[in-house]
Amino acid sequence: MATRKTAAGCGLSFNISSTKGLNSSASNRSVSVGFHTAKTDGKDVNEVAINVSGLDTYRNNSAGYYKDDGSGFVDIEIASGALIQVWVEYNNSAKQLDVTMHSIYTCKPKTPLLSLRKDLYPYLLEYMYVGFTSVGSPTSSHYILGWNFNSTGPVLPIAHSRLPKLPDEKDRSLSRKILAISLSISGLTLIIVLVFGVVFYLKRKKFLEVIEDWEVQFGPHRFTYKDLFIATKGFKNSELLGRGGFGKVFKGILPLSSIPIAVKKISHDSKQGMREFLAEIATIGRLRHPDLVRLLGYCRRKGELYLVYDFMPKGSLDRFLYQQPDQVLDWSQRFKIIKDVASGLCYLHQQWVQVIIHRDIKPANILLDENMNAKLGDFGLAKLCDHGIDSQSSNVAGTFGYISPELSRTGKSSTSSDVFAFGVFMLEITCGRKPIEPRGSPSEIVLTDWVLDRWDSGDILQVVDEKLGHKYLEEQVTLVLKLGLLCSHPVAATRPSMSSVMQFLDGVATLPHNLLELVNARKIDGGFDALGEAKESPGASSNTFSSVMMESFVSGGR
Structure with missing residues (x-):
């Protein structure tokens, strides 16, 4: 120069x-x-x-x-x-x-x-x-x-x-x-x-994205990969909130608005069209309920899918149950969490314009805000269908221990399969142990079998989490344990709807006097059709229950 x-x-x-x-x-x-x-x-x-x-x-x-x-x-x-x-x-x-x-x-x-x-x-x-x-x-x-x-x-x-x-x-x-x-x-x-x-x-x-013409309709729900990359500091491990079988979750701060978010990176099932999947994500993004984590939007890049949620400062419930021994949830907090999740799930099943089947209810997907209010989150596996129409899903989705028998046989999810997972969750939060304990004694490996065995023996309260001591209301604990067994019954038609579950938890309705006999009935005549699926129509279900059961107690036909 x-x-x-x-x-x-x-x-x-x-x-x-x-x-x-x-x-x-x-x-x-x-x-x-x-x-x-x-x-x-x-x-x-x-x-x-x-x-x-x-x-x-x-x-x-x-x-x-x-x-x-x-x-x-x-x-x-x-x-x-x-x-x-x-x-x-x-x-x-x-x-x-x-x-x-x-x-x-x-x-x-x-x-x-x-x-x-x-x-x-x-x-x-x-x-x-x-x-x-x-x-x-x-x-x-x-x-x-x-x-x-x-x-x-x-x-x-x-x-x-x-x-x-x-x-x-x-x-x-x-x-x-x-x-x-x-x-x-x-x-x-x-x-x-x-x-x-x-x-x-x-x-x-690094930030190259391909946006197809059909994605224009989902524009308000789409985030750029660059914004998510900056928000999560390049998806560094220091921002990692947790990981599971379907992906990792990172904490982030949106660069312009400074809004805290949680970003889940998942691998999308190629059997389902991406267009249909994103249509469901955009639909779920319109949900507004105090007991549901808000899904803000999505991002897709090079075959990877990112779901963006509101950030919950207290993290997931499973951390309090298994990873933080110095922070024990008391019974009032646990009972409140159960009711919060039930309320959110009832909204998904019965109170929105379409039926939303969550398909992955478990403590890791239940998040807590700063006031310990529980919110059901992670809709990465959720499916939509109209009221009165069966879900078209034909693949098994969920987490081992929370998958209902009919779902594992047929691959078809329903509101009843969600209720099954919710029942297992109720037992888990009350007992303070996972649904499956491979190292436990033969009678204690499966949580539902263990609780039912203790109920048969007349000492059902022996399964309560030892960390609670005796600081709980026996009437509430007994209600939750029995209701959890009913919700996780192997016959789908025997399980209650979430609106009925809410009535039991709120004390508006009481459990039937012959509930133990009903729960012990592992195989009921007329409970399955030729395909091995549980019959869920009100007519078929009424033959399943004793005369004490009310028709409103039965799950809807989804």
């Missing part, structure tokens, strides 16, 4: 900017390396500067270089017309931008003239303009005589013998001046564009 100052020329600045204009508003993000020969007030300067406007970051130093032997600093006059070699390098691993300069025909100094240690990636927008501007209105002549670039290692040394000569200042015409300025700007632009080219290429590739 060579510079010839004319009149009061202030110098040259290379810019990567979010706008084409010259405005300096706070919203304009830019990274620049400037070669200054005068200030705007006309005073002479001779310096090189790095400026990141969006960060209010500024580094400058007199033009020159540090001697390799440490004996001092040597000044270089930018506007002398002498040839100068400049290295602009950004190390993405070290997050450091270095600017080094030296007179030509010498090796690159070991110590950079300027260094800025800053991760530039989060502060550069997806689309940026790259170019040069003058520093101030007067003109200077800049020449780029040669450059080399390598994105994977050190650049080859410039072949000085092949560099062109500087044009004779006296013989240049006005047109040649304009041409020289244009060539210098273009050449220097290429140098720095190529230095940063790899960074921009990788960044754009």
Whole structure:
């Protein structure tokens, strides 16, 4: 590079900017390396500067270089017309931008003239303009005589013998001046564009998304991958809230609104069309109920699916049951959680315009807010159907221990299969143990069998979580245990609807006097049809129960 100052020329600045204009508003993000020969007030300067406007970051130093032997600093006059070699390098691993300069025909100094240690990636927008501007209105002549670039290692040394000569200042015409300025700007632009080219290429590739035409209708529910990536700090393990069989959950803060969110990354089942799946997600996103975690939207990228939920500060229920022994939930909290989940599930099954089958009810998907109110979340496996119409799902979905017998046989989920999982959940939160304990004694491996065995023996309260001691209401605990066994009955037609469950929990209705006999009936005549599915029509169900049972107690035909 060579510079010839004319009149009061202030110098040259290379810019990567979010706008084409010259405005300096706070919203304009830019990274620049400037070669200054005068200030705007006309005073002479001779310096090189790095400026990141969006960060209010500024580094400058007199033009020159540090001697390799440490004996001092040597000044270089930018506007002398002498040839100068400049290295602009950004190390993405070290997050450091270095600017080094030296007179030509010498090796690159070991110590950079300027260094800025800053991760530039989060502060550069997806689309940026790259170019040069003058520093101030007067003109200077800049020449780029040669450059080399390598994105994977050190650049080859410039072949000085092949560099062109500087044009004779006296013989240049006005047109040649304009041409020289244009060539210098273009050449220097290429140098720095190529230095940063790899960074921009990788960044754009990283956030590349394909949005198909049919997704336009889901626009309000779609998040960009870039926003989720920034919100979760690149999906780092430090932001990991939990993981399960269907994906990981990360905490995030949306970059513009600062709203806390939870992002679940899941693998979508290829057997179901993505279009139909996202239609259901968009529908579920319209749900508003105090006992349901709000589904804010989704993002899909390269076959990966991300579901975005409201963030619950207390986390999931399973942490309090199994991972935090110093924080024991008392019985009043557990009973309140049971009623909250029942209310949310009743809304999904019976109170919305369509039937929503959750398909994965378990403590890990029950989240707690700052006041320990429970909310049913994670609708990644949920299915929709109209009232009175069976679900068309034909694949087994859910978690081992919470899957009903008819679901494991036929693969068809229903509101009754949700009720089964809810019954297991009621027993789990009361007993403080998982549905399946492989290391337990033969009678204690399966939670439902163990509770039923204790009830048969007349000491059902022996199954209550030891961490509760005796600080609970026996009447409530007994109700929950018996109702849990009824909800998790192997015959779908025997299980109550969620509206009936709510009545029992609220004390509006009482359990039948022959409930133990009913629960013990593991196989009931007429309980299954030719396909092995439980019959759930009111007529068939009324034959299943004793005369004490009310028809309103029976699950609806879904």
